[in-house]
Amino acid sequence: MNLFTWKRCQICRAEVFNQRPLCRACFDQLRDLQTTERIERHDFVIFSLFSYADQVQELIHRMKFKEQRYLAGVFADFIVRFLQQNDLPVDAVSFVPMYRYKKWVRGYDQAEDLATEVANRLELPCIKILERTRHTKSLYKLDRRQRQQVMAGSMSVRDKKPPGYLMIIDDILTTGSTIDACAHALSDSEIEDYFFLVLAQALQSS
Numbered sequence: 001m002n003l004f005t006w007k008r009c010q011i012c013r014a015e016v017f018n019q020r021p022l023c024r025a026c027f028d029q030l031r032d033l034q035t036t037e038r039i040e041r042h043d044f045v046i047f048s049l050f051s052y053a054d055q056v057q058e059l060i061h062r063m064k065f066k067e068q069r070y071l072a073g074v075f076a077d078f079i080v081r082f083l084q085q086n087d088l089p090v091d092a093v094s095f096v097p098m099y100r101y102k103k104w105v106r107g108y109d110q111a112e113d114l115a116t117e118v119a120n121r122l123e124l125p126c127i128k129i130l131e132r133t134r135h136t137k138s139l140y141k142l143d144r145r146q147r148q149q150v151m152a153g154s155m156s157v158r159d160k161k162p163p164g165y166l167m168i169i170d171d172i173l174t175t176g177s178t179i180d181a182c183a184h185a186l187s188d189s190e191i192e193d194y195f196f197l198v199l200a201q202a203l204q205s206s
């Protein structure tokens, strides 16, 4: 029997001698980068945990494009901490989905990974409530108005009776046009009990 279970920090690979996924230094560094914000849209709220910059940007990039899916677990711990510290009532966890072809190409959907990890930790159901109805081109270089035009009507609701209060997770918030399209679809289905949570907010380009 191995009395000293150890593993490596999932960010810096240093050995850690407890059951935590991060070493103390990496945990403290990420915690210090946390810039929790509450963003009010017309009829819903978005919580954002970090700014999309520096180390957070790098970690999200690794999670999204470098197949380092274990980083979803690292961020899930921060999401759970945020919910517990703020006493937010959640009955089910969901996510802003990728278009299914894009997910097939990448092999996974990082927002779904985040939602699954959070739901597991809280012992809540993870449900796919939204679906992208079509492929939308990259929003990266578009301004706010163009993004809204591209995203309009691009989401639909799959499950019209979610179990109670929903938290819908996404990774990055830029202009919010993707989340607006989600909110529009939810409102068409008369689903009102939800909030969005994004890992990081990017500086708006327009």
Ligand SMILES: [Zn+2]
Binding pocket: 009, 010, 011, 012, 013, 014, 022, 023, 024, 025, 026, 027
């Ligand atoms: Zn570390």
